[in-house]
Structure formats: C-alpha cells, structure tokens
Amino acid sequence: MKISNETKIGALTTIAVAFLILGFNFLKGKSVLKTGFFLYAKYSDLKKLSSSNAVYANGFQIGTVYSTTSDPALKDLIVEIKLAQDYKIPANSVATIESNPLGSPVLNIQLGGSTQFLNSGDTLQTLEGNGFLGSLSTKLGPLSDQLTASLVTLDSLMRNFNTLLDTTTKGNIRSVITNLNNATGHISESTIALQKLLNVQTGALAQSLANINEFTANLAKNNQKIDSTLFYLQATTRNLSQADVDGLVNGFKQSADSLSSIINRVNSTDGSIGALINDKALYNNLNNITRSLNVLLDDLRVHPKRYVNISIFGKKDKGDYLTEPLPVKDSSAVKP
Numbered sequence: 001m002k003i004s005n006e007t008k009i010g011a012l013t014t015i016a017v018a019f020l021i022l023g024f025n026f027l028k029g030k031s032v033l034k035t036g037f038f039l040y041a042k043y044s045d046l047k048k049l050s051s052s053n054a055v056y057a058n059g060f061q062i063g064t065v066y067s068t069t070s071d072p073a074l075k076d077l078i079v080e081i082k083l084a085q086d087y088k089i090p091a092n093s094v095a096t097i098e099s100n101p102l103g104s105p106v107l108n109i110q111l112g113g114s115t116q117f118l119n120s121g122d123t124l125q126t127l128e129g130n131g132f133l134g135s136l137s138t139k140l141g142p143l144s145d146q147l148t149a150s151l152v153t154l155d156s157l158m159r160n161f162n163t164l165l166d167t168t169t170k171g172n173i174r175s176v177i178t179n180l181n182n183a184t185g186h187i188s189e190s191t192i193a194l195q196k197l198l199n200v201q202t203g204a205l206a207q208s209l210a211n212i213n214e215f216t217a218n219l220a221k222n223n224q225k226i227d228s229t230l231f232y233l234q235a236t237t238r239n240l241s242q243a244d245v246d247g248l249v250n251g252f253k254q255s256a257d258s259l260s261s262i263i264n265r266v267n268s269t270d271g272s273i274g275a276l277i278n279d280k281a282l283y284n285n286l287n288n289i290t291r292s293l294n295v296l297l298d299d300l301r302v303h304p305k306r307y308v309n310i311s312i313f314g315k316k317d318k319g320d321y322l323t324e325p326l327p328v329k330d331s332s333a334v335k336p
Contacts, residue, residue, distance in 0.1 A: 036082050036083065036120075037063075037082070037083040037085065037086050037087070037120045038066065038080060038081065038082055038083075038120050038121060039080075039081045039083065039089070039118060039120070039121075039122060039123070039124055040078060040079065040080055040081065040121070040122070040123045040124065041078075041079045041081065041095045041107070041123065041124045041126050042076055042077065042078055042079075042123065042126060043077045043079065043097065043126055043128055044075060044076070044077065044128060045077070045097075045128060046068060046077050046079065046097065046105075047097045047099045047105050048099070048104075048105055049065060049068065049079065049097050049105045049107065050065065050068060050104075051064075051065050051066065051067055051068065052064055052065065053065045053104050053105060053106055053107065054104075054106045054107070055081050055083070055106070055107045055108075055109065056106055056107070056108050056109070057087070057089070057093075057108070057109040057110075057111055058111065061084075062083050062084060062087050062109070063081055063082050063083035063084050064081075064082060065079055065080070065081060065082075065107060066080040066081060066082040067080045068080070079095075079107065081095075081107065081124075086120075088117045089109065089111065089117055089118045089124075090111055090112040090113060090114040090115075090116070090117060090118075091112070091114045091116040091117060091118055091122075092112030092113065092114040092125065093109050093110060093111050093112045093114075093118070093124060093125065094109070094110045094112070094124070094125045094126065094127050095107055095108070095109050095110075095124040095125070095126050095127070096108050096110065096126070096127045096128070097128070109124065291324075295324060
C-alpha cells in the first residue's frame, strides 16, 4: 500500500503540533499526564499571579503555579500548585501572594510548626495581603496626611511671621545677627587662645603638666625619705601621746603658784626684799651713803696727804674738807 505525500505531510504536521504543545506545556511547568505533588490555595485576588510563577518556602523555590481557575462570579480564585518533589509541608502552613513591582508576583508559603503534613491534593491556608505597593501606599497615606497638615501649619506660621516683620523688628533682627557675628568672632579668638594654651610644645597647660610630672618624679625619688620622716613623726606623736601631760601641766602649775607667791612676798613690805624695794627711807639712806662715799673719794683724791702721810720732810695737809662731790668733767672737752 502506497502512502501519499499529502498523508505523510499531514501526519508530520500533526506530530509537530503535538510536540509543540507538549514542549510549551513543559516550559510552563505542566505535564501531559499531570503527575506529581499538587496543592491548592483559594484567594479573592490573585494580584496578577499566573501559571509558571515561582513558589517559595523559606526563600527556596519548591515548585511553580500549575494553573489558576475561577468560578463564573470571579469571587473564588483557585491556584493549583505543583511541587518539584514530595516536600513535607506542615498542615498549618500559610500561603501568601507577594507582588513585585519589578517582576512577576510569587507565591510564598510560610511553614508552620505542626507535626502533621499535607498530602497531595490538600488545600493550603491562605492570607491575603496588600502586596508591596499596597503596603507602601497604606504606610504613605497617613504620612501624606500629616505632611499636608504640617504644610498648612507652616504656611500659617510664615504668614504670621511676615506680619510681625515690620521695620523695627527687622532692625532688631539685624542687630541680633550683628551681635551673633561679634560673638562668633569672640568665640574664634577664644578658640585660638585655647589652642595656644593646649599646644603640646609651648602651651601653658603642657608646661604645667611638665612641672607636675617633674614634681611627681621628685616625690618618687624622695619617697624613702618621706617615709622615714613620716615614720619619725609617727614615733614622735606616739611618744607625745604616751607622755605624762597631766603631770607636766601640774608641775607648770605648781611652778607658777610658787613664782606668784614669791612675787607677792616681794611686793609685800613684810619681807627683807619687800622692805628693801618698797621702803622710801631705805632708798634715801642708800642714796645719802652713796653721796657721802663720793665726797670721801673726791676728798681723798684732792687731799691725799690728809689721810696718808709717808713723806719724811713734808707736812700734813690742813686744807678744808670737801662737803659735796666735785663736778664731773666732760670727757669730750679733754684734749689728747
């Protein structure tokens, strides 16, 4: 039986179309016989999730979206998930759709902690979120309202500020700015002076620290002498604390009492010393005796022969006796 060329071309075309359909489904993650591990999830909004989108768990791709179906009212949207292998998905895991503004949305399965695992054909728990843009718009909405209110308040403030800025106020503001400039200049001068003070080589603070270091070094060198001095001072203090201070004070008191008694007896006229010091007549008698002795000595000097006569041929001096002392000659008037 001879097969015509048209039959051959038709058969080859049918086989090519079949292989094309099978390859396209294979690239989309579908198999002809529909074998593997399948899970299902129900949503009210797929956020443009479609077949062949990736399915992740803990950041690892475990499968793809096999297909999406819907009821006639478009309220219940079913996502059919095909896993790459029989992964152990806890029964309380939750599937969420995460939109990506720069790419296709993905399905993320948040693994639960249950010890029971899902079987092929089971339905996952779902959680519908706003997605990236929805979350961003939700967060930016209150911020936008606050920014609008702040701009209105700022506009009112600027209006009030412009109302207050009359000629006098502007002059005062200029004065304040001038004072601030002057204060800034003084601060700069103070900063320069402080830098000079803190200069490591020539600063007064550095010199003071050097003197302090030298002083502490001297203290360290003389530490043994200081310890010895403190030891002797401590010993002296201990000896003073152990001394009979009360007996010494009592001895001083007794000596003071005795001295006071002697002074009282001297001041009294009953004793010899008191009579000698306080008796006026005794003073006059002593004065007269001293004057008589002076007269006698002057007379002896002027008339020595009257008292001592050792001359063989001389005669006795019979002149008048002195009745008062001779006047004392001025030693400064005597020439050498």
